[in-house]
Amino acid sequence: MNIKGKVHYVGVNDRVKHRFEGLWFLPMGVSYNSYLIDDEKVALVDTVDVAFFAEYLEKIREVIGDRPIDYLVINHMEPDHSGSISLIRKYYPGVRLVGNRKTFEMVQGFYGEPTGDDIMVAEGDELPLGHHRLRFHLAPMLHWPETMVSYDQTDKILFSGDAFGCFGALNGAVLDTQMNTEPYWPEMERYFASILGKFCAPVRTALQKLGGLDIAMICSTHGPVWTEQTPRAIETYRRLSHGENRPGVVVCYGSMYGNTQRAAEAVAEGAARAGVNDIIVHNLSVSQPSFVLADIFRYNGLAIGGPTYNGGLFPVVEDLLKRLAGREVCHHHLACFGGFTWSGQAVKTITAYNEKMKMTPVGCPVEWKQGTGAGTLAQARKLGEALGRAVLDGTAC
Numbered sequence: 001m002n003i004k005g006k007v008h009y010v011g012v013n014d015r016v017k018h019r020f021e022g023l024w025f026l027p028m029g030v031s032y033n034s035y036l037i038d039d040e041k042v043a044l045v046d047t048v049d050v051a052f053f054a055e056y057l058e059k060i061r062e063v064i065g066d067r068p069i070d071y072l073v074i075n076h077m078e079p080d081h082s083g084s085i086s087l088i089r090k091y092y093p094g095v096r097l098v099g100n101r102k103t104f105e106m107v108q109g110f111y112g113e114p115t116g117d118d119i120m121v122a123e124g125d126e127l128p129l130g131h132h133r134l135r136f137h138l139a140p141m142l143h144w145p146e147t148m149v150s151y152d153q154t155d156k157i158l159f160s161g162d163a164f165g166c167f168g169a170l171n172g173a174v175l176d177t178q179m180n181t182e183p184y185w186p187e188m189e190r191y192f193a194s195i196l197g198k199f200c201a202p203v204r205t206a207l208q209k210l211g212g213l214d215i216a217m218i219c220s221t222h223g224p225v226w227t228e229q230t231p232r233a234i235e236t237y238r239r240l241s242h243g244e245n246r247p248g249v250v251v252c253y254g255s256m257y258g259n260t261q262r263a264a265e266a267v268a269e270g271a272a273r274a275g276v277n278d279i280i281v282h283n284l285s286v287s288q289p290s291f292v293l294a295d296i297f298r299y300n301g302l303a304i305g306g307p308t309y310n311g312g313l314f315p316v317v318e319d320l321l322k323r324l325a326g327r328e329v330c331h332h333h334l335a336c337f338g339g340f341t342w343s344g345q346a347v348k349t350i351t352a353y354n355e356k357m358k359m360t361p362v363g364c365p366v367e368w369k370q371g372t373g374a375g376t377l378a379q380a381r382k383l384g385e386a387l388g389r390a391v392l393d394g395t396a397c
Contacts, residue, residue, distance in 0.1 A: 001174050003225060004155055004217065006131060008036045010044075010059040012052040013169040020167065024194045025288040028187060029169030032080055033221045035159060036063050037152075040130025041070040044095075045150060045159045046221055050083035057091060068092055071119070071127065073134065074099040075161035076147050077106040081221050086111050098127060100138060102146035121148075137209060139163065141202035143195060149210070156216035163206065164233045165222030166191045176229045184223055185236070186294065191222070192240045193293035197327035203241035207234070240297060243330025247391045248278030248299030249384075252292060254285055254306040254314040259372040263337050266377045267303045267366075270384020275392060276301070284316040292320060293327070301333050301391035302359065303384065304350055305366075308340035313349040321349075325356040333390040334359035335383050337366040344369070362390045 001009040011033035020026050032048040034056065042064055048056050060069075069092040074082060077099075085107065089095060097107065097118040104115045119127070127134045132154045139147045142163055150159040166188035173179040196203060218226040218233055226233045249271040253264035261283070268281050278299060282292050284306075296302055306317030313321075334354060338346025347365045354361065363386035368376040 009174045024290040043071040045073045046081045047084035069095045139206040165220035176224045190294040193297040194290040200241040200328035245300045249301035250295045251281045251303045254317040263380045266380035267384035270381035271388035274385045274388025276388040303335040305337035308345045321353040332359040333362045335387040339368045
């Protein structure tokens, strides 16, 4: 598909994979985007998952026929984008790889490919193709150490790697102007929370570095090509990387026999009584983690509860806490609750994790022994009301 002038889309859709990176649920599939610049010199920007190489090769040949590929620009070495490097070299033996020092370390490490005639670039280096001229900007830890972006100075196109990408396969159209993009925005938030949530500081650094570029189009490696909605894509990444959220409460719980679930429902009732309209309740034994993380990034109030289990915390609840402790989740109010039968560890464990999460504690944690009686549920509603007031007026009590 032609994107603009000499720039073409040659990416593929994956509607088979159930989980991205073996972790994140893909109800809408995912695209692996690659771009071909058919200039005096032919440049291929990133590749696709090797499982789709036959289709990929057909798309490339539809654009350039029997012409050789002169350059393969590698913005990101994750195998869903670099997996076809060896086969591209087989079918186009004269191609020269373009990447930075860390890129070539990974090319050798993943694929054992020699790099004798390839082109190593550094910050600000340029590659003339004829009509087009690419300039390279390093963006380390966005979200791998070798990550860079390529800026086409001619048509003001940013080939951004995974940045500004999202989950969701493409349904016929590629350009944002030719589709309904609304389903992709929550998928962008879910993608950010899952993949880039740990790397908010590098995202902010990259946004500052790229802020001086005149960007008319963003060609990411996942999701739509952004043209008219480029400002919205950039603003979404800016907002998420700065931890900006809106008033709302996410109640996350795990429950073995229903007692913690009853307390979770009571917390939600309390938040509603406080006037919170956006309340989401997740049973962590059922909800997919990426959707839970996206909701937590989206709203500023979080309640976490679970039972004590084998002298610790119920595993699905602790799994969420580990994920949150490994991400930069800012400007949140936290309420916690938990039960036990003979040795109370749930609330202690949640509180200990908050030393890393650094959320603002709200109210007194609700803890009960054995069943959740009327008194416990009343305390849980009170805790929910305190959390609701905190998220609405910004206070911590």
